[in-house]
Amino acid sequence: MVSIYDIGLTSWSDITNVEIGATAQSNLNGAGNTVAIILQDGQKSSAAQHCNLLTYGGFDDWYLPSKEELKQVFQKKSEINPVATANGGEILGNSWYWNSTEFNDIYA
Numbered sequence: 001m002v003s004i005y006d007i008g009l010t011s012w013s014d015i016t017n018v019e020i021g022a023t024a025q026s027n028l029n030g031a032g033n034t035v036a037i038i039l040q041d042g043q044k045s046s047a048a049q050h051c052n053l054l055t056y057g058g059f060d061d062w063y064l065p066s067k068e069e070l071k072q073v074f075q076k077k078s079e080i081n082p083v084a085t086a087n088g089g090e091i092l093g094n095s096w097y098w099n100s101t102e103f104n105d106i107y108a
Contacts, residue, residue, distance in 0.1 A: 001057070001059060002073055002084075002092075003054070003056060003089075004087055004088070005056075005089055007047065007050050010046070010047045010098075011046055012037075012046060012098050013037055013047075013048070014043060014044055014045045014046060015042060015043050016106070017105050019102065019104055020036050020037065020040060024036035024101070025101060025102050025103075026101065027066055027067045028066055028068050028069070029066055030063050030064055030065040030066035030070075030100045031063040033063075033064065033100030033101060033102070034048040034051060034052055034063035034064045034100050035052075037049075037064070047098040048063070048100055051063050051064045063100070064098060064100040065100060066099055066100050066101045067099045067100075067101035068101075070097060070099040074092065077092045080092060
């Protein structure tokens with residue numbers, strides 16, 4: 001499931017220069033990465049936190065997708081966009097989108 005709304009500009013995490021490590025580096029498990037991001041000591045605001053707190057469309061189990069999950073979303077963009085716009089949402093453009101896969105202490 002993909003939200004039909006873009007949250008806009010937000011940070012990956014408000015904790016910078018501290019690597020989370022293996023618990024946020026899965027290319028396939030966005031839900032697990034999301035939990036690791038929001039459990040960072042002192043973390044208050046992030047794209048992952050926004051997804052975790054989202055209640056929309058009768059669902060409350062949203063998460064920031066992993067690198068490969070986001071890739072799959074973009075591969076289905078031509079199917080997702082008409083459904084999103086037909087329901088009052090926004091299209092997935094060619095913008096940059098965060099994924100939950102941490103690369104290191106500086107990059108996601």
